[in-house]
Amino acid sequence: MQLASQQFESKDVKVQLLLTGGHQYTVYLKSDAPVLHSLLTTIVARAYKQESALHTLFQIPIDAGHSALSFSSDNLVGVVTEPPIWVEQIEDEKQPLPSILNSNYIQIENFLTPEEHERLIKYVLDKKANFVPTSTSSKEKDYRRSMVLYSFPEFTELIVKRIQEIIPDVISKLGLPSFAISQIESQLTAHNHGNYYKIHNDNGSPETATRELTYVYYFYREPKSFSGGELLIYDSKIENNFYVSAESFQTVEPRNNSIVFFISRYMHEVKPVICPSKAFADSRFTINGWVRRA
Numbered sequence: 001m002q003l004a005s006q007q008f009e010s011k012d013v014k015v016q017l018l019l020t021g022g023h024q025y026t027v028y029l030k031s032d033a034p035v036l037h038s039l040l041t042t043i044v045a046r047a048y049k050q051e052s053a054l055h056t057l058f059q060i061p062i063d064a065g066h067s068a069l070s071f072s073s074d075n076l077v078g079v080v081t082e083p084p085i086w087v088e089q090i091e092d093e094k095q096p097l098p099s100i101l102n103s104n105y106i107q108i109e110n111f112l113t114p115e116e117h118e119r120l121i122k123y124v125l126d127k128k129a130n131f132v133p134t135s136t137s138s139k140e141k142d143y144r145r146s147m148v149l150y151s152f153p154e155f156t157e158l159i160v161k162r163i164q165e166i167i168p169d170v171i172s173k174l175g176l177p178s179f180a181i182s183q184i185e186s187q188l189t190a191h192n193h194g195n196y197y198k199i200h201n202d203n204g205s206p207e208t209a210t211r212e213l214t215y216v217y218y219f220y221r222e223p224k225s226f227s228g229g230e231l232l233i234y235d236s237k238i239e240n241n242f243y244v245s246a247e248s249f250q251t252v253e254p255r256n257n258s259i260v261f262f263i264s265r266y267m268h269e270v271k272p273v274i275c276p277s278k279a280f281a282d283s284r285f286t287i288n289g290w291v292r293r294a
């Protein structure tokens, strides 16, 4: 806060000081006297509840300098000036906007060997008939559209083993304190034309509360026959002492044979996939799941 008193020539001002307890004193000050400026500043500071500005000792000469009027700024309630002195309040530069915490994620390329990747593609094409439509825990309609394969034992073990190998490094790169892992869950999804998953987090229900990290391994047949399907991970901001999702986000490209890790409580969404052929084999595939803490 600043104070801008009008620019005027120095002249005598009759100043009535209103103090706590109903005390009043009248003093005469020059309009450009620093003490007059301090008196007015104190009133403005009180209006803005700036406690730090409210602990000044005022000492004002009275009786032509034969006496001194001393009081603490805490006791100053008001100031009457004659002629009037209007105080213009200039607010400081705008309060900084609530700080945005950029979401942190890591994406690791070439997660599986080319042979494993190829075997996996063959495998999902074989299992097409076992995929079922996805749902969400809230069962909300039109919130999520994709297909999922819940059982794929031939690959679960491989994926979980690979994740276990790198997880300490992932946790440290994400800047998280290490935690004891109880379980690594996995599912296999296919997003085809028009499929998506609207904004959600992965640990918002009692059954999912121990999910600490989400991972998504992306794979598809080359040449790539879809576009879209980006994963948006929303940043956070503090509102009323709570972390809430911000409007800004990080965009993750679902790159073939890459795996992404992020904190399960982050809000995220999958943008609609455009897959002109609509062929299952051209889908955006994932093996994704969650690392649970003990």
Ligand SMILES: O=C(O)CCC(=O)C(=O)O
Pocket: 197, 202, 216, 230, 231, 268, 269, 270, 286, 288
């Ligand atoms: O497919 C993705 O990129 C993310 C999927 C997802 O958010 C989920 O299954 O919870």
Ligand SMILES: [Fe+2]
Pocket: 200, 201, 202, 214, 268
């Ligand atoms: Fe998710």
